[in-house]
Amino acid sequence: MQLNVETLALINGGQALVLALMLWYGAHDGCRYALNGLRLRAAAMVAEACGDFVLAVDVHVSPLVVLLLGNGLNLLAQVLTVIALRMVLQRPLLWRTSLAVGVVGWLGVAWLSVIHPSYPERVLWGSTILLCTNGLNIAALWGGCGKRETRAQCVLMWAYVLAIALLVWRNVSLWALATPLQSITAPSPINSFYVLLYGVQPLLASVGFLLLYNEILQRELFDLARIDPLTGVNNRLGLLEASETLLARARARHESIGVLLIDADHFKSINDRFGHDDGDRVLLELVTNIRRMLRAGDMVGRVGGEEFLVLSPAVQRADLLALAERIRTAIERTAFSIEGQSYALTVSIGAALAHGDEADMSGARRRADKALYEAKHAGRNCVRIAAS
Structure with a gap:
């Protein structure tokens, strides 16, 4: 040819x-x-x-x-x-x-x-x-x-x-x-x-x-593998990888990282009364309110159920408390709509600081979890911060 x-x-x-x-x-x-x-x-x-x-x-x-x-x-x-x-x-x-x-x-x-x-x-x-x-x-x-x-x-x-x-x-x-x-x-x-x-x-x-x-x-x-399918924020794996990156940066800059553990108060009653679909919609609105209060470098993730974790790099104790109060107040003032009815929701927040000399974030997570338990025990709808 x-x-x-x-x-x-x-x-x-x-x-x-x-x-x-x-x-x-x-x-x-x-x-x-x-x-x-x-x-x-x-x-x-x-x-x-x-x-x-x-x-x-x-x-x-x-x-x-x-x-x-x-x-x-x-x-x-x-x-x-x-x-x-x-x-x-x-x-x-x-x-x-x-x-x-x-x-x-x-x-x-x-x-x-x-x-x-x-x-x-x-x-x-x-x-x-x-x-x-x-x-x-x-x-x-x-x-x-x-x-x-x-x-x-x-x-x-x-x-x-x-x-x-x-x-x-x-x-x-x-x-x-x-x-x-x-x-x-x-x-x-x-x-x-x-x-x-x-x-x-x-x-x-x-x-x-x-x-x-x-x-x-x-x-x-x-x-x-790293995003929560319901809320679109990081899941546990995504948070783990992000926390390692933030901790390495904090170690190099001699900074601390703010950790907030946020739990919706009496959320089970919403699921029991209105069903899980309406409960999911409330969670989406809850995440929206949390995100609205965060800075560009802050990160929020879902650790399970109605519990969320916020990581805020380069903050001090007073800054972290102020951020937690802004989140708590914003959610308290939001009227969540369920089946045409207005529903009030509050959150309890446990706060802790992770320092750059820590090997990982698990210690700060445990301190924040303990502070969250104290906030629940104090009557909910409040913020407690762990001792340094």
Whole structure:
């Protein structure tokens, strides 16, 4: 088989179809937005494959059909890829901008094919449009390479950088020729080399999409293991890891960490009277009130049932007491609505300071727990702090 442009286009089209199947059937679980983005990328690969097949059978159809239909399918693939990537990354989709770039690009190709036929100018125009779509992809990926957990973004970004370099090389090579080429199918090392390398770029991008999808799944599993599913705050594991980080920082800076153990008073009566669903809604509102009182560096987590833990770095005894009182007062003044009825809720809070010279947070937790018991014993709806 002669390795000409048509043969290379046929190979590229078959490869694109295989990649589309891999993307579509290779992922079936995980977050919905990433899955939808991956399948939209698969649809883009199908459009790209159809564009390659149109080029592969150019001897059997009108050259104008090859130009308008083939370029239209490839531009559609570029537009869908921009939207798919942003969908996976949870960025603004910019679908209007992408669609406008695609439509303007196709109209320019039509003009330079029918009204003012010029192959070098058409290549330059098409390359400019592809530079825009690749630029949109790079903009979505920008900033992701510096993080260890987002290496797939580096793979994708370099794939698009290489695509831009290929476009620049092609245009420089074409305009440097003494006798300009008249079509992509004209026998030429430039055309053959371009079609060959252009078929590799979708492979790199598709691998990058799969790696990115895997990273998102891994990150989702990581979060699920550390986030309380009801309230959205840290669970015991998340709090344990966060406390180790905070304690190491406190040790280096010779600071203390405030620990607040917060327990909703008589919460069992809410569950018994209204049911667990309404009780869950009260817990969500309770967490909202706690978060509203915290600083940017403070952290809240759920340690079980209606008991929550607050970690507040770089505080002194007076600061910690003031924070606990703000939380207690805010909850006391909140009217919790249950089945259309206003319900008052209070909390008891035990406080303790963890110092940087402690091996871990368990000692401070025990002191805060003992202070919480004292607050309960004192009649609830109050704050008690453990002795230093």
